[in-house]
Amino acid sequence: MPVLHNRISNEELKARMLAETEPRTTVSFYKYFSLDDPRAFRDSLYLSFGALNVFGRVYIAGEGINAQISVPQSRFDVFRQTLFSSHPALDQVRLNIALEDDGKSFWVLRMKVRERIVADGIDDPSFDPSHVGQYLNASQVNDMAQDPDALFVDMRNHYEYEVGHFENAIEIPSDTFRDQLPMAVDMLKDERDKKIVMYCTGGIRCEKASAWMRHNGFNNVYHVEGGIIEYARRAKQQGLPLKFVGKNFVFDERMGERITDDVIAHCHQCGTACDSHTNCRNEGCHLLFIQCPACAEKYQGCCSPTCRQELALPVEEQRLRRRGRENGMKIFNKSKGLLRATLQIPSPDDKTNDE
Ligand SMILES: [Zn+2]
């Protein structure tokens, strides 16, 4: 019986990766397709990826695969052939190569079987997530943006929509993808004759959403191939006008990639035009919010006078205060009023969804 997991410590594995001299390519891909035996597929893919020294994080479910991995450059062609031939549904699957990445993000291969590749809360056994809408490439997206019969639907979170979105896109105002799915069906129930164009950051969420809309009787459902990331890349490459305005929010150091110069959001503290997200500097708060440079100075990077006061306390005192408070990321949400100035324990629905 071959070993299907790692027997070496994390530190040792990381040290080995850092000592490697060969450059790595970071690549991500996903695909919705039906797998009868996800565990068997996982085991065989683990062995073939392991033999190629692939690192990264792979999720496999009955509904498909979602992977972020790094591949030694000399093995890349073999890797591609291995992946394409691992299952008929994965032949020619679109690979997203990360350009601004040093390939050092992963030092071990983790491959897990999950219930879903994207949690959706759907119980309906007749729902087939691989029954997706039609892909739109960048120029087709632009055609849709001119089409009066087309309706763009943003399947991301509010804080993402707030700093950038497709012109005239509808927001589905919930903090979780699970809640957004039924909400989208309800909000669009009188628009069944329209062309519904769904999008998200990298495509994985909107693609499932497109299948859900079709399942609910919408016949003209489309989704932006590869999401905003791929749209922006292709549109720029082909010199097309950009129909996405503002910033594409992503969790990196820059908190997003600027797509156009338009600043469509506002500082949550003073209302001036601004689209820079930051986390409250008070570690006991860490709220994600938009703050302009003037307010950053005034509040010392904090979301409220209360947090600024707390930040000024001795470290030990801050630590004591943090105890018992719920951790986890909190996000500014207009509907919940301005920044929890009294730092109450956040409600459970503040949690965001992970992609
Ligand atoms: Zn401000």
Ligand SMILES: [Zn+2]
């Ligand atoms: Zn705060």
